[in-house]
Amino acid sequence: xSLYRLSQLTKTYRNRTVLDIPFLEIEQGRIYALxxxxxxxxxxxxxxxxxxxAPSSGSVHxxxxxxxxxxxxxxxxxxxxxxxxxxxxxxTTTVFKNLEFGLKIRQIIKSDRERMITESLxxxxxxxxxxxxxxxxxxxxxxxVALARAFSVAPKVLLCDEPTANVDxxxxxxxxxxxRHINEQKKITILFTTHDRPQAATLAQQTVFLNRGxxxxxxxxxxxxxxxxxxKLLPNL
Amino acid sequence: MDLIxxxxxxxxxxxxxxxxxxxxxxxxxxxxxAASTLFAGVLGVPLGFFVAFESFPGxxxxxxxxxxxxxxxxxxxxxxxxxxxxxxxxxxALDLLYTQKAMVIGQVIxxxxxxxxxxxxxISRIDERYRRTAMTLGANRLQTAGVIFREAxxxxxxALVASFGRVIAEVGISMMLGGNARGFxxxxxxxxxxxxxxxxxxxxxxLGIILLSLSFGLNLLFNFFQGRYDR
Numbered sequence: 001x002s003l004y005r006l007s008q009l010t011k012t013y014r015n016r017t018v019l020d021i022p023f024l025e026i027e028q029g030r031i032y033a034l035x036x037x038x039x040x041x042x043x044x045x046x047x048x049x050x051x052x053x054a055p056s057s058g059s060v061h062x063x064x065x066x067x068x069x070x071x072x073x074x075x076x077x078x079x080x081x082x083x084x085x086x087x088x089x090x091x092t093t094t095v096f097k098n099l100e101f102g103l104k105i106r107q108i109i110k111s112d113r114e115r116m117i118t119e120s121l122x123x124x125x126x127x128x129x130x131x132x133x134x135x136x137x138x139x140x141x142x143x144x145v146a147l148a149r150a151f152s153v154a155p156k157v158l159l160c161d162e163p164t165a166n167v168d169x170x171x172x173x174x175x176x177x178x179x180r181h182i183n184e185q186k187k188i189t190i191l192f193t194t195h196d197r198p199q200a201a202t203l204a205q206q207t208v209f210l211n212r213g214x215x216x217x218x219x220x221x222x223x224x225x226x227x228x229x230x231x232k233l234l235p236n237l
Numbered sequence: 238m239d240l241i242x243x244x245x246x247x248x249x250x251x252x253x254x255x256x257x258x259x260x261x262x263x264x265x266x267x268x269x270x271a272a273s274t275l276f277a278g279v280l281g282v283p284l285g286f287f288v289a290f291e292s293f294p295g296x297x298x299x300x301x302x303x304x305x306x307x308x309x310x311x312x313x314x315x316x317x318x319x320x321x322x323x324x325x326x327x328x329x330a331l332d333l334l335y336t337q338k339a340m341v342i343g344q345v346i347x348x349x350x351x352x353x354x355x356x357x358x359x360i361s362r363i364d365e366r367y368r369r370t371a372m373t374l375g376a377n378r379l380q381t382a383g384v385i386f387r388e389a390x391x392x393x394x395x396a397l398v399a400s401f402g403r404v405i406a407e408v409g410i411s412m413m414l415g416g417n418a419r420g421f422x423x424x425x426x427x428x429x430x431x432x433x434x435x436x437x438x439x440x441x442x443x444l445g446i447i448l449l450s451l452s453f454g455l456n457l458l459f460n461f462f463q464g465r466y467d468r
Binding site for chain 2: 050052071075078079081082083085087088089091092093101102105106149150153
């Protein structure tokens with residue numbers, strides 16, 4: 001089932017087109033890797049998909065409905081799509097209250113909130129840190145709590161901007177495991193940006209390559225490695 | 238040197254004896270300064286927050302204007318308010334001149350720009366990612382503003398502490414609008430000025446010590462709360 005459908009989408013900054021996508025479809029329940037060199041437009045695309053920014057032209061359909069890029073509409077849609085930044089920031093309070101923020105906004109009752117927070121923290125292996133001050137955590141721990149905060153609100157889509165770029169190898173493995181787990185268990189569609197080709201191959205089912213704002217390749221991950229013919233899809237980055 | 242040491246020793250004795258007149262002066266100072274800071278906070282924090290958080294035409298001009306008002310001399314404010322509340326002024330009928338209310342009005346004008354500009358600085362320093370994070374978690378504008386406000390809380394408390402320090406130490410407005418009436422509008426600073434005129438240093442030095450101690454205590458309290466957050 002189609003989750004996003006982008007048509008003739010462009011984004012322009014000061015007369016410079018940073019994104020030009022004639023068509024892109026993202027299906028529900030899959031994991032997508034978004035690759036491309038710096039300045040390719042990956043974060044800009046992520047912002048549009050996360051309803052944090054509007055395109056300059058074109059249309060976006062979300063769950064078969066055309067998206068009106070007006071603040072009230074976007075605010076409602078943001079309850080279904082959560083984005084985790086490359087350098088996520090946690091509110092200067094406890095880990096528990098960080099996770100509670102999104103749940104309170106969704107008016108979830110206290111007993112359910114506590115259960116959902118505990119489950120989410122257990123999933124990222126941070127259950128012992130519930131009452132810890134969030135701003136004292138290490139980079140890897142921060143990234144894990146940010147992920148827990150994002151998926152605890154049960155979004156339809158999780159957008160991650162280079163989720164493993166600033167963490168050590170051990171945390172990279174943990175984060176990849178978490179992303180795969182929440183995709184499988186909670187059926188959350190995941191779209192992440194990365195420069196790490198093997199990581200995309202390990203985690204994603206579909207990889208989209210962007211270069212200078214244009215999609216150069218959009219293919220299932222299985223197309224890249226299994227055969228010498230498929231390998232031709234791999235662009236030079 | 239003897240004059241200084243004798244005055245300090247006598248002042249300490251006066252403080253320890255909790256002299257009634259001295260205590261009354263301190264109470265008036267605290268009451269007026271607290272009221273001024275409270276009203277300036279009620280007006281200045283939302284004003285500063287709005288200016289920092291929202292985008293609107295003329296925003297730079299408003300910030301420049303507020304920065305300019307930081308340099309407003311107390312005597313100019315005293316004169317300005319006097320023109321309105323003196324018997325011939327448009328609010329003359331309210332009989333505000335030489336009352337604590339008049340002092341509060343003048344002091345609010347004095348510290349409103351301090352509260353607003355410090356709040357603007359505190360909000361502007363907050364990482365943009367807090368706003369984005371709140372938004373992506375589904376927060377509306379008010380809830381996002383709440384996150385930013387919470388993250389800037391120590392900066393906003395600093396604005397209020399600085400404002401309290403400014404009003405409790407000012408003399409021009411208190412003298413011109415309060416009139417330095419004994420037991421009524423006599424504050425620590427106006428009493429110190431009066432005692433100096435009389436050549437009586439003991440009470441002046443005692444009040445000076447109390448003023449500095451209050452300021453020190455306030456900053457200590459502020460650092461204590463900030464320390465709790467850092468730990």
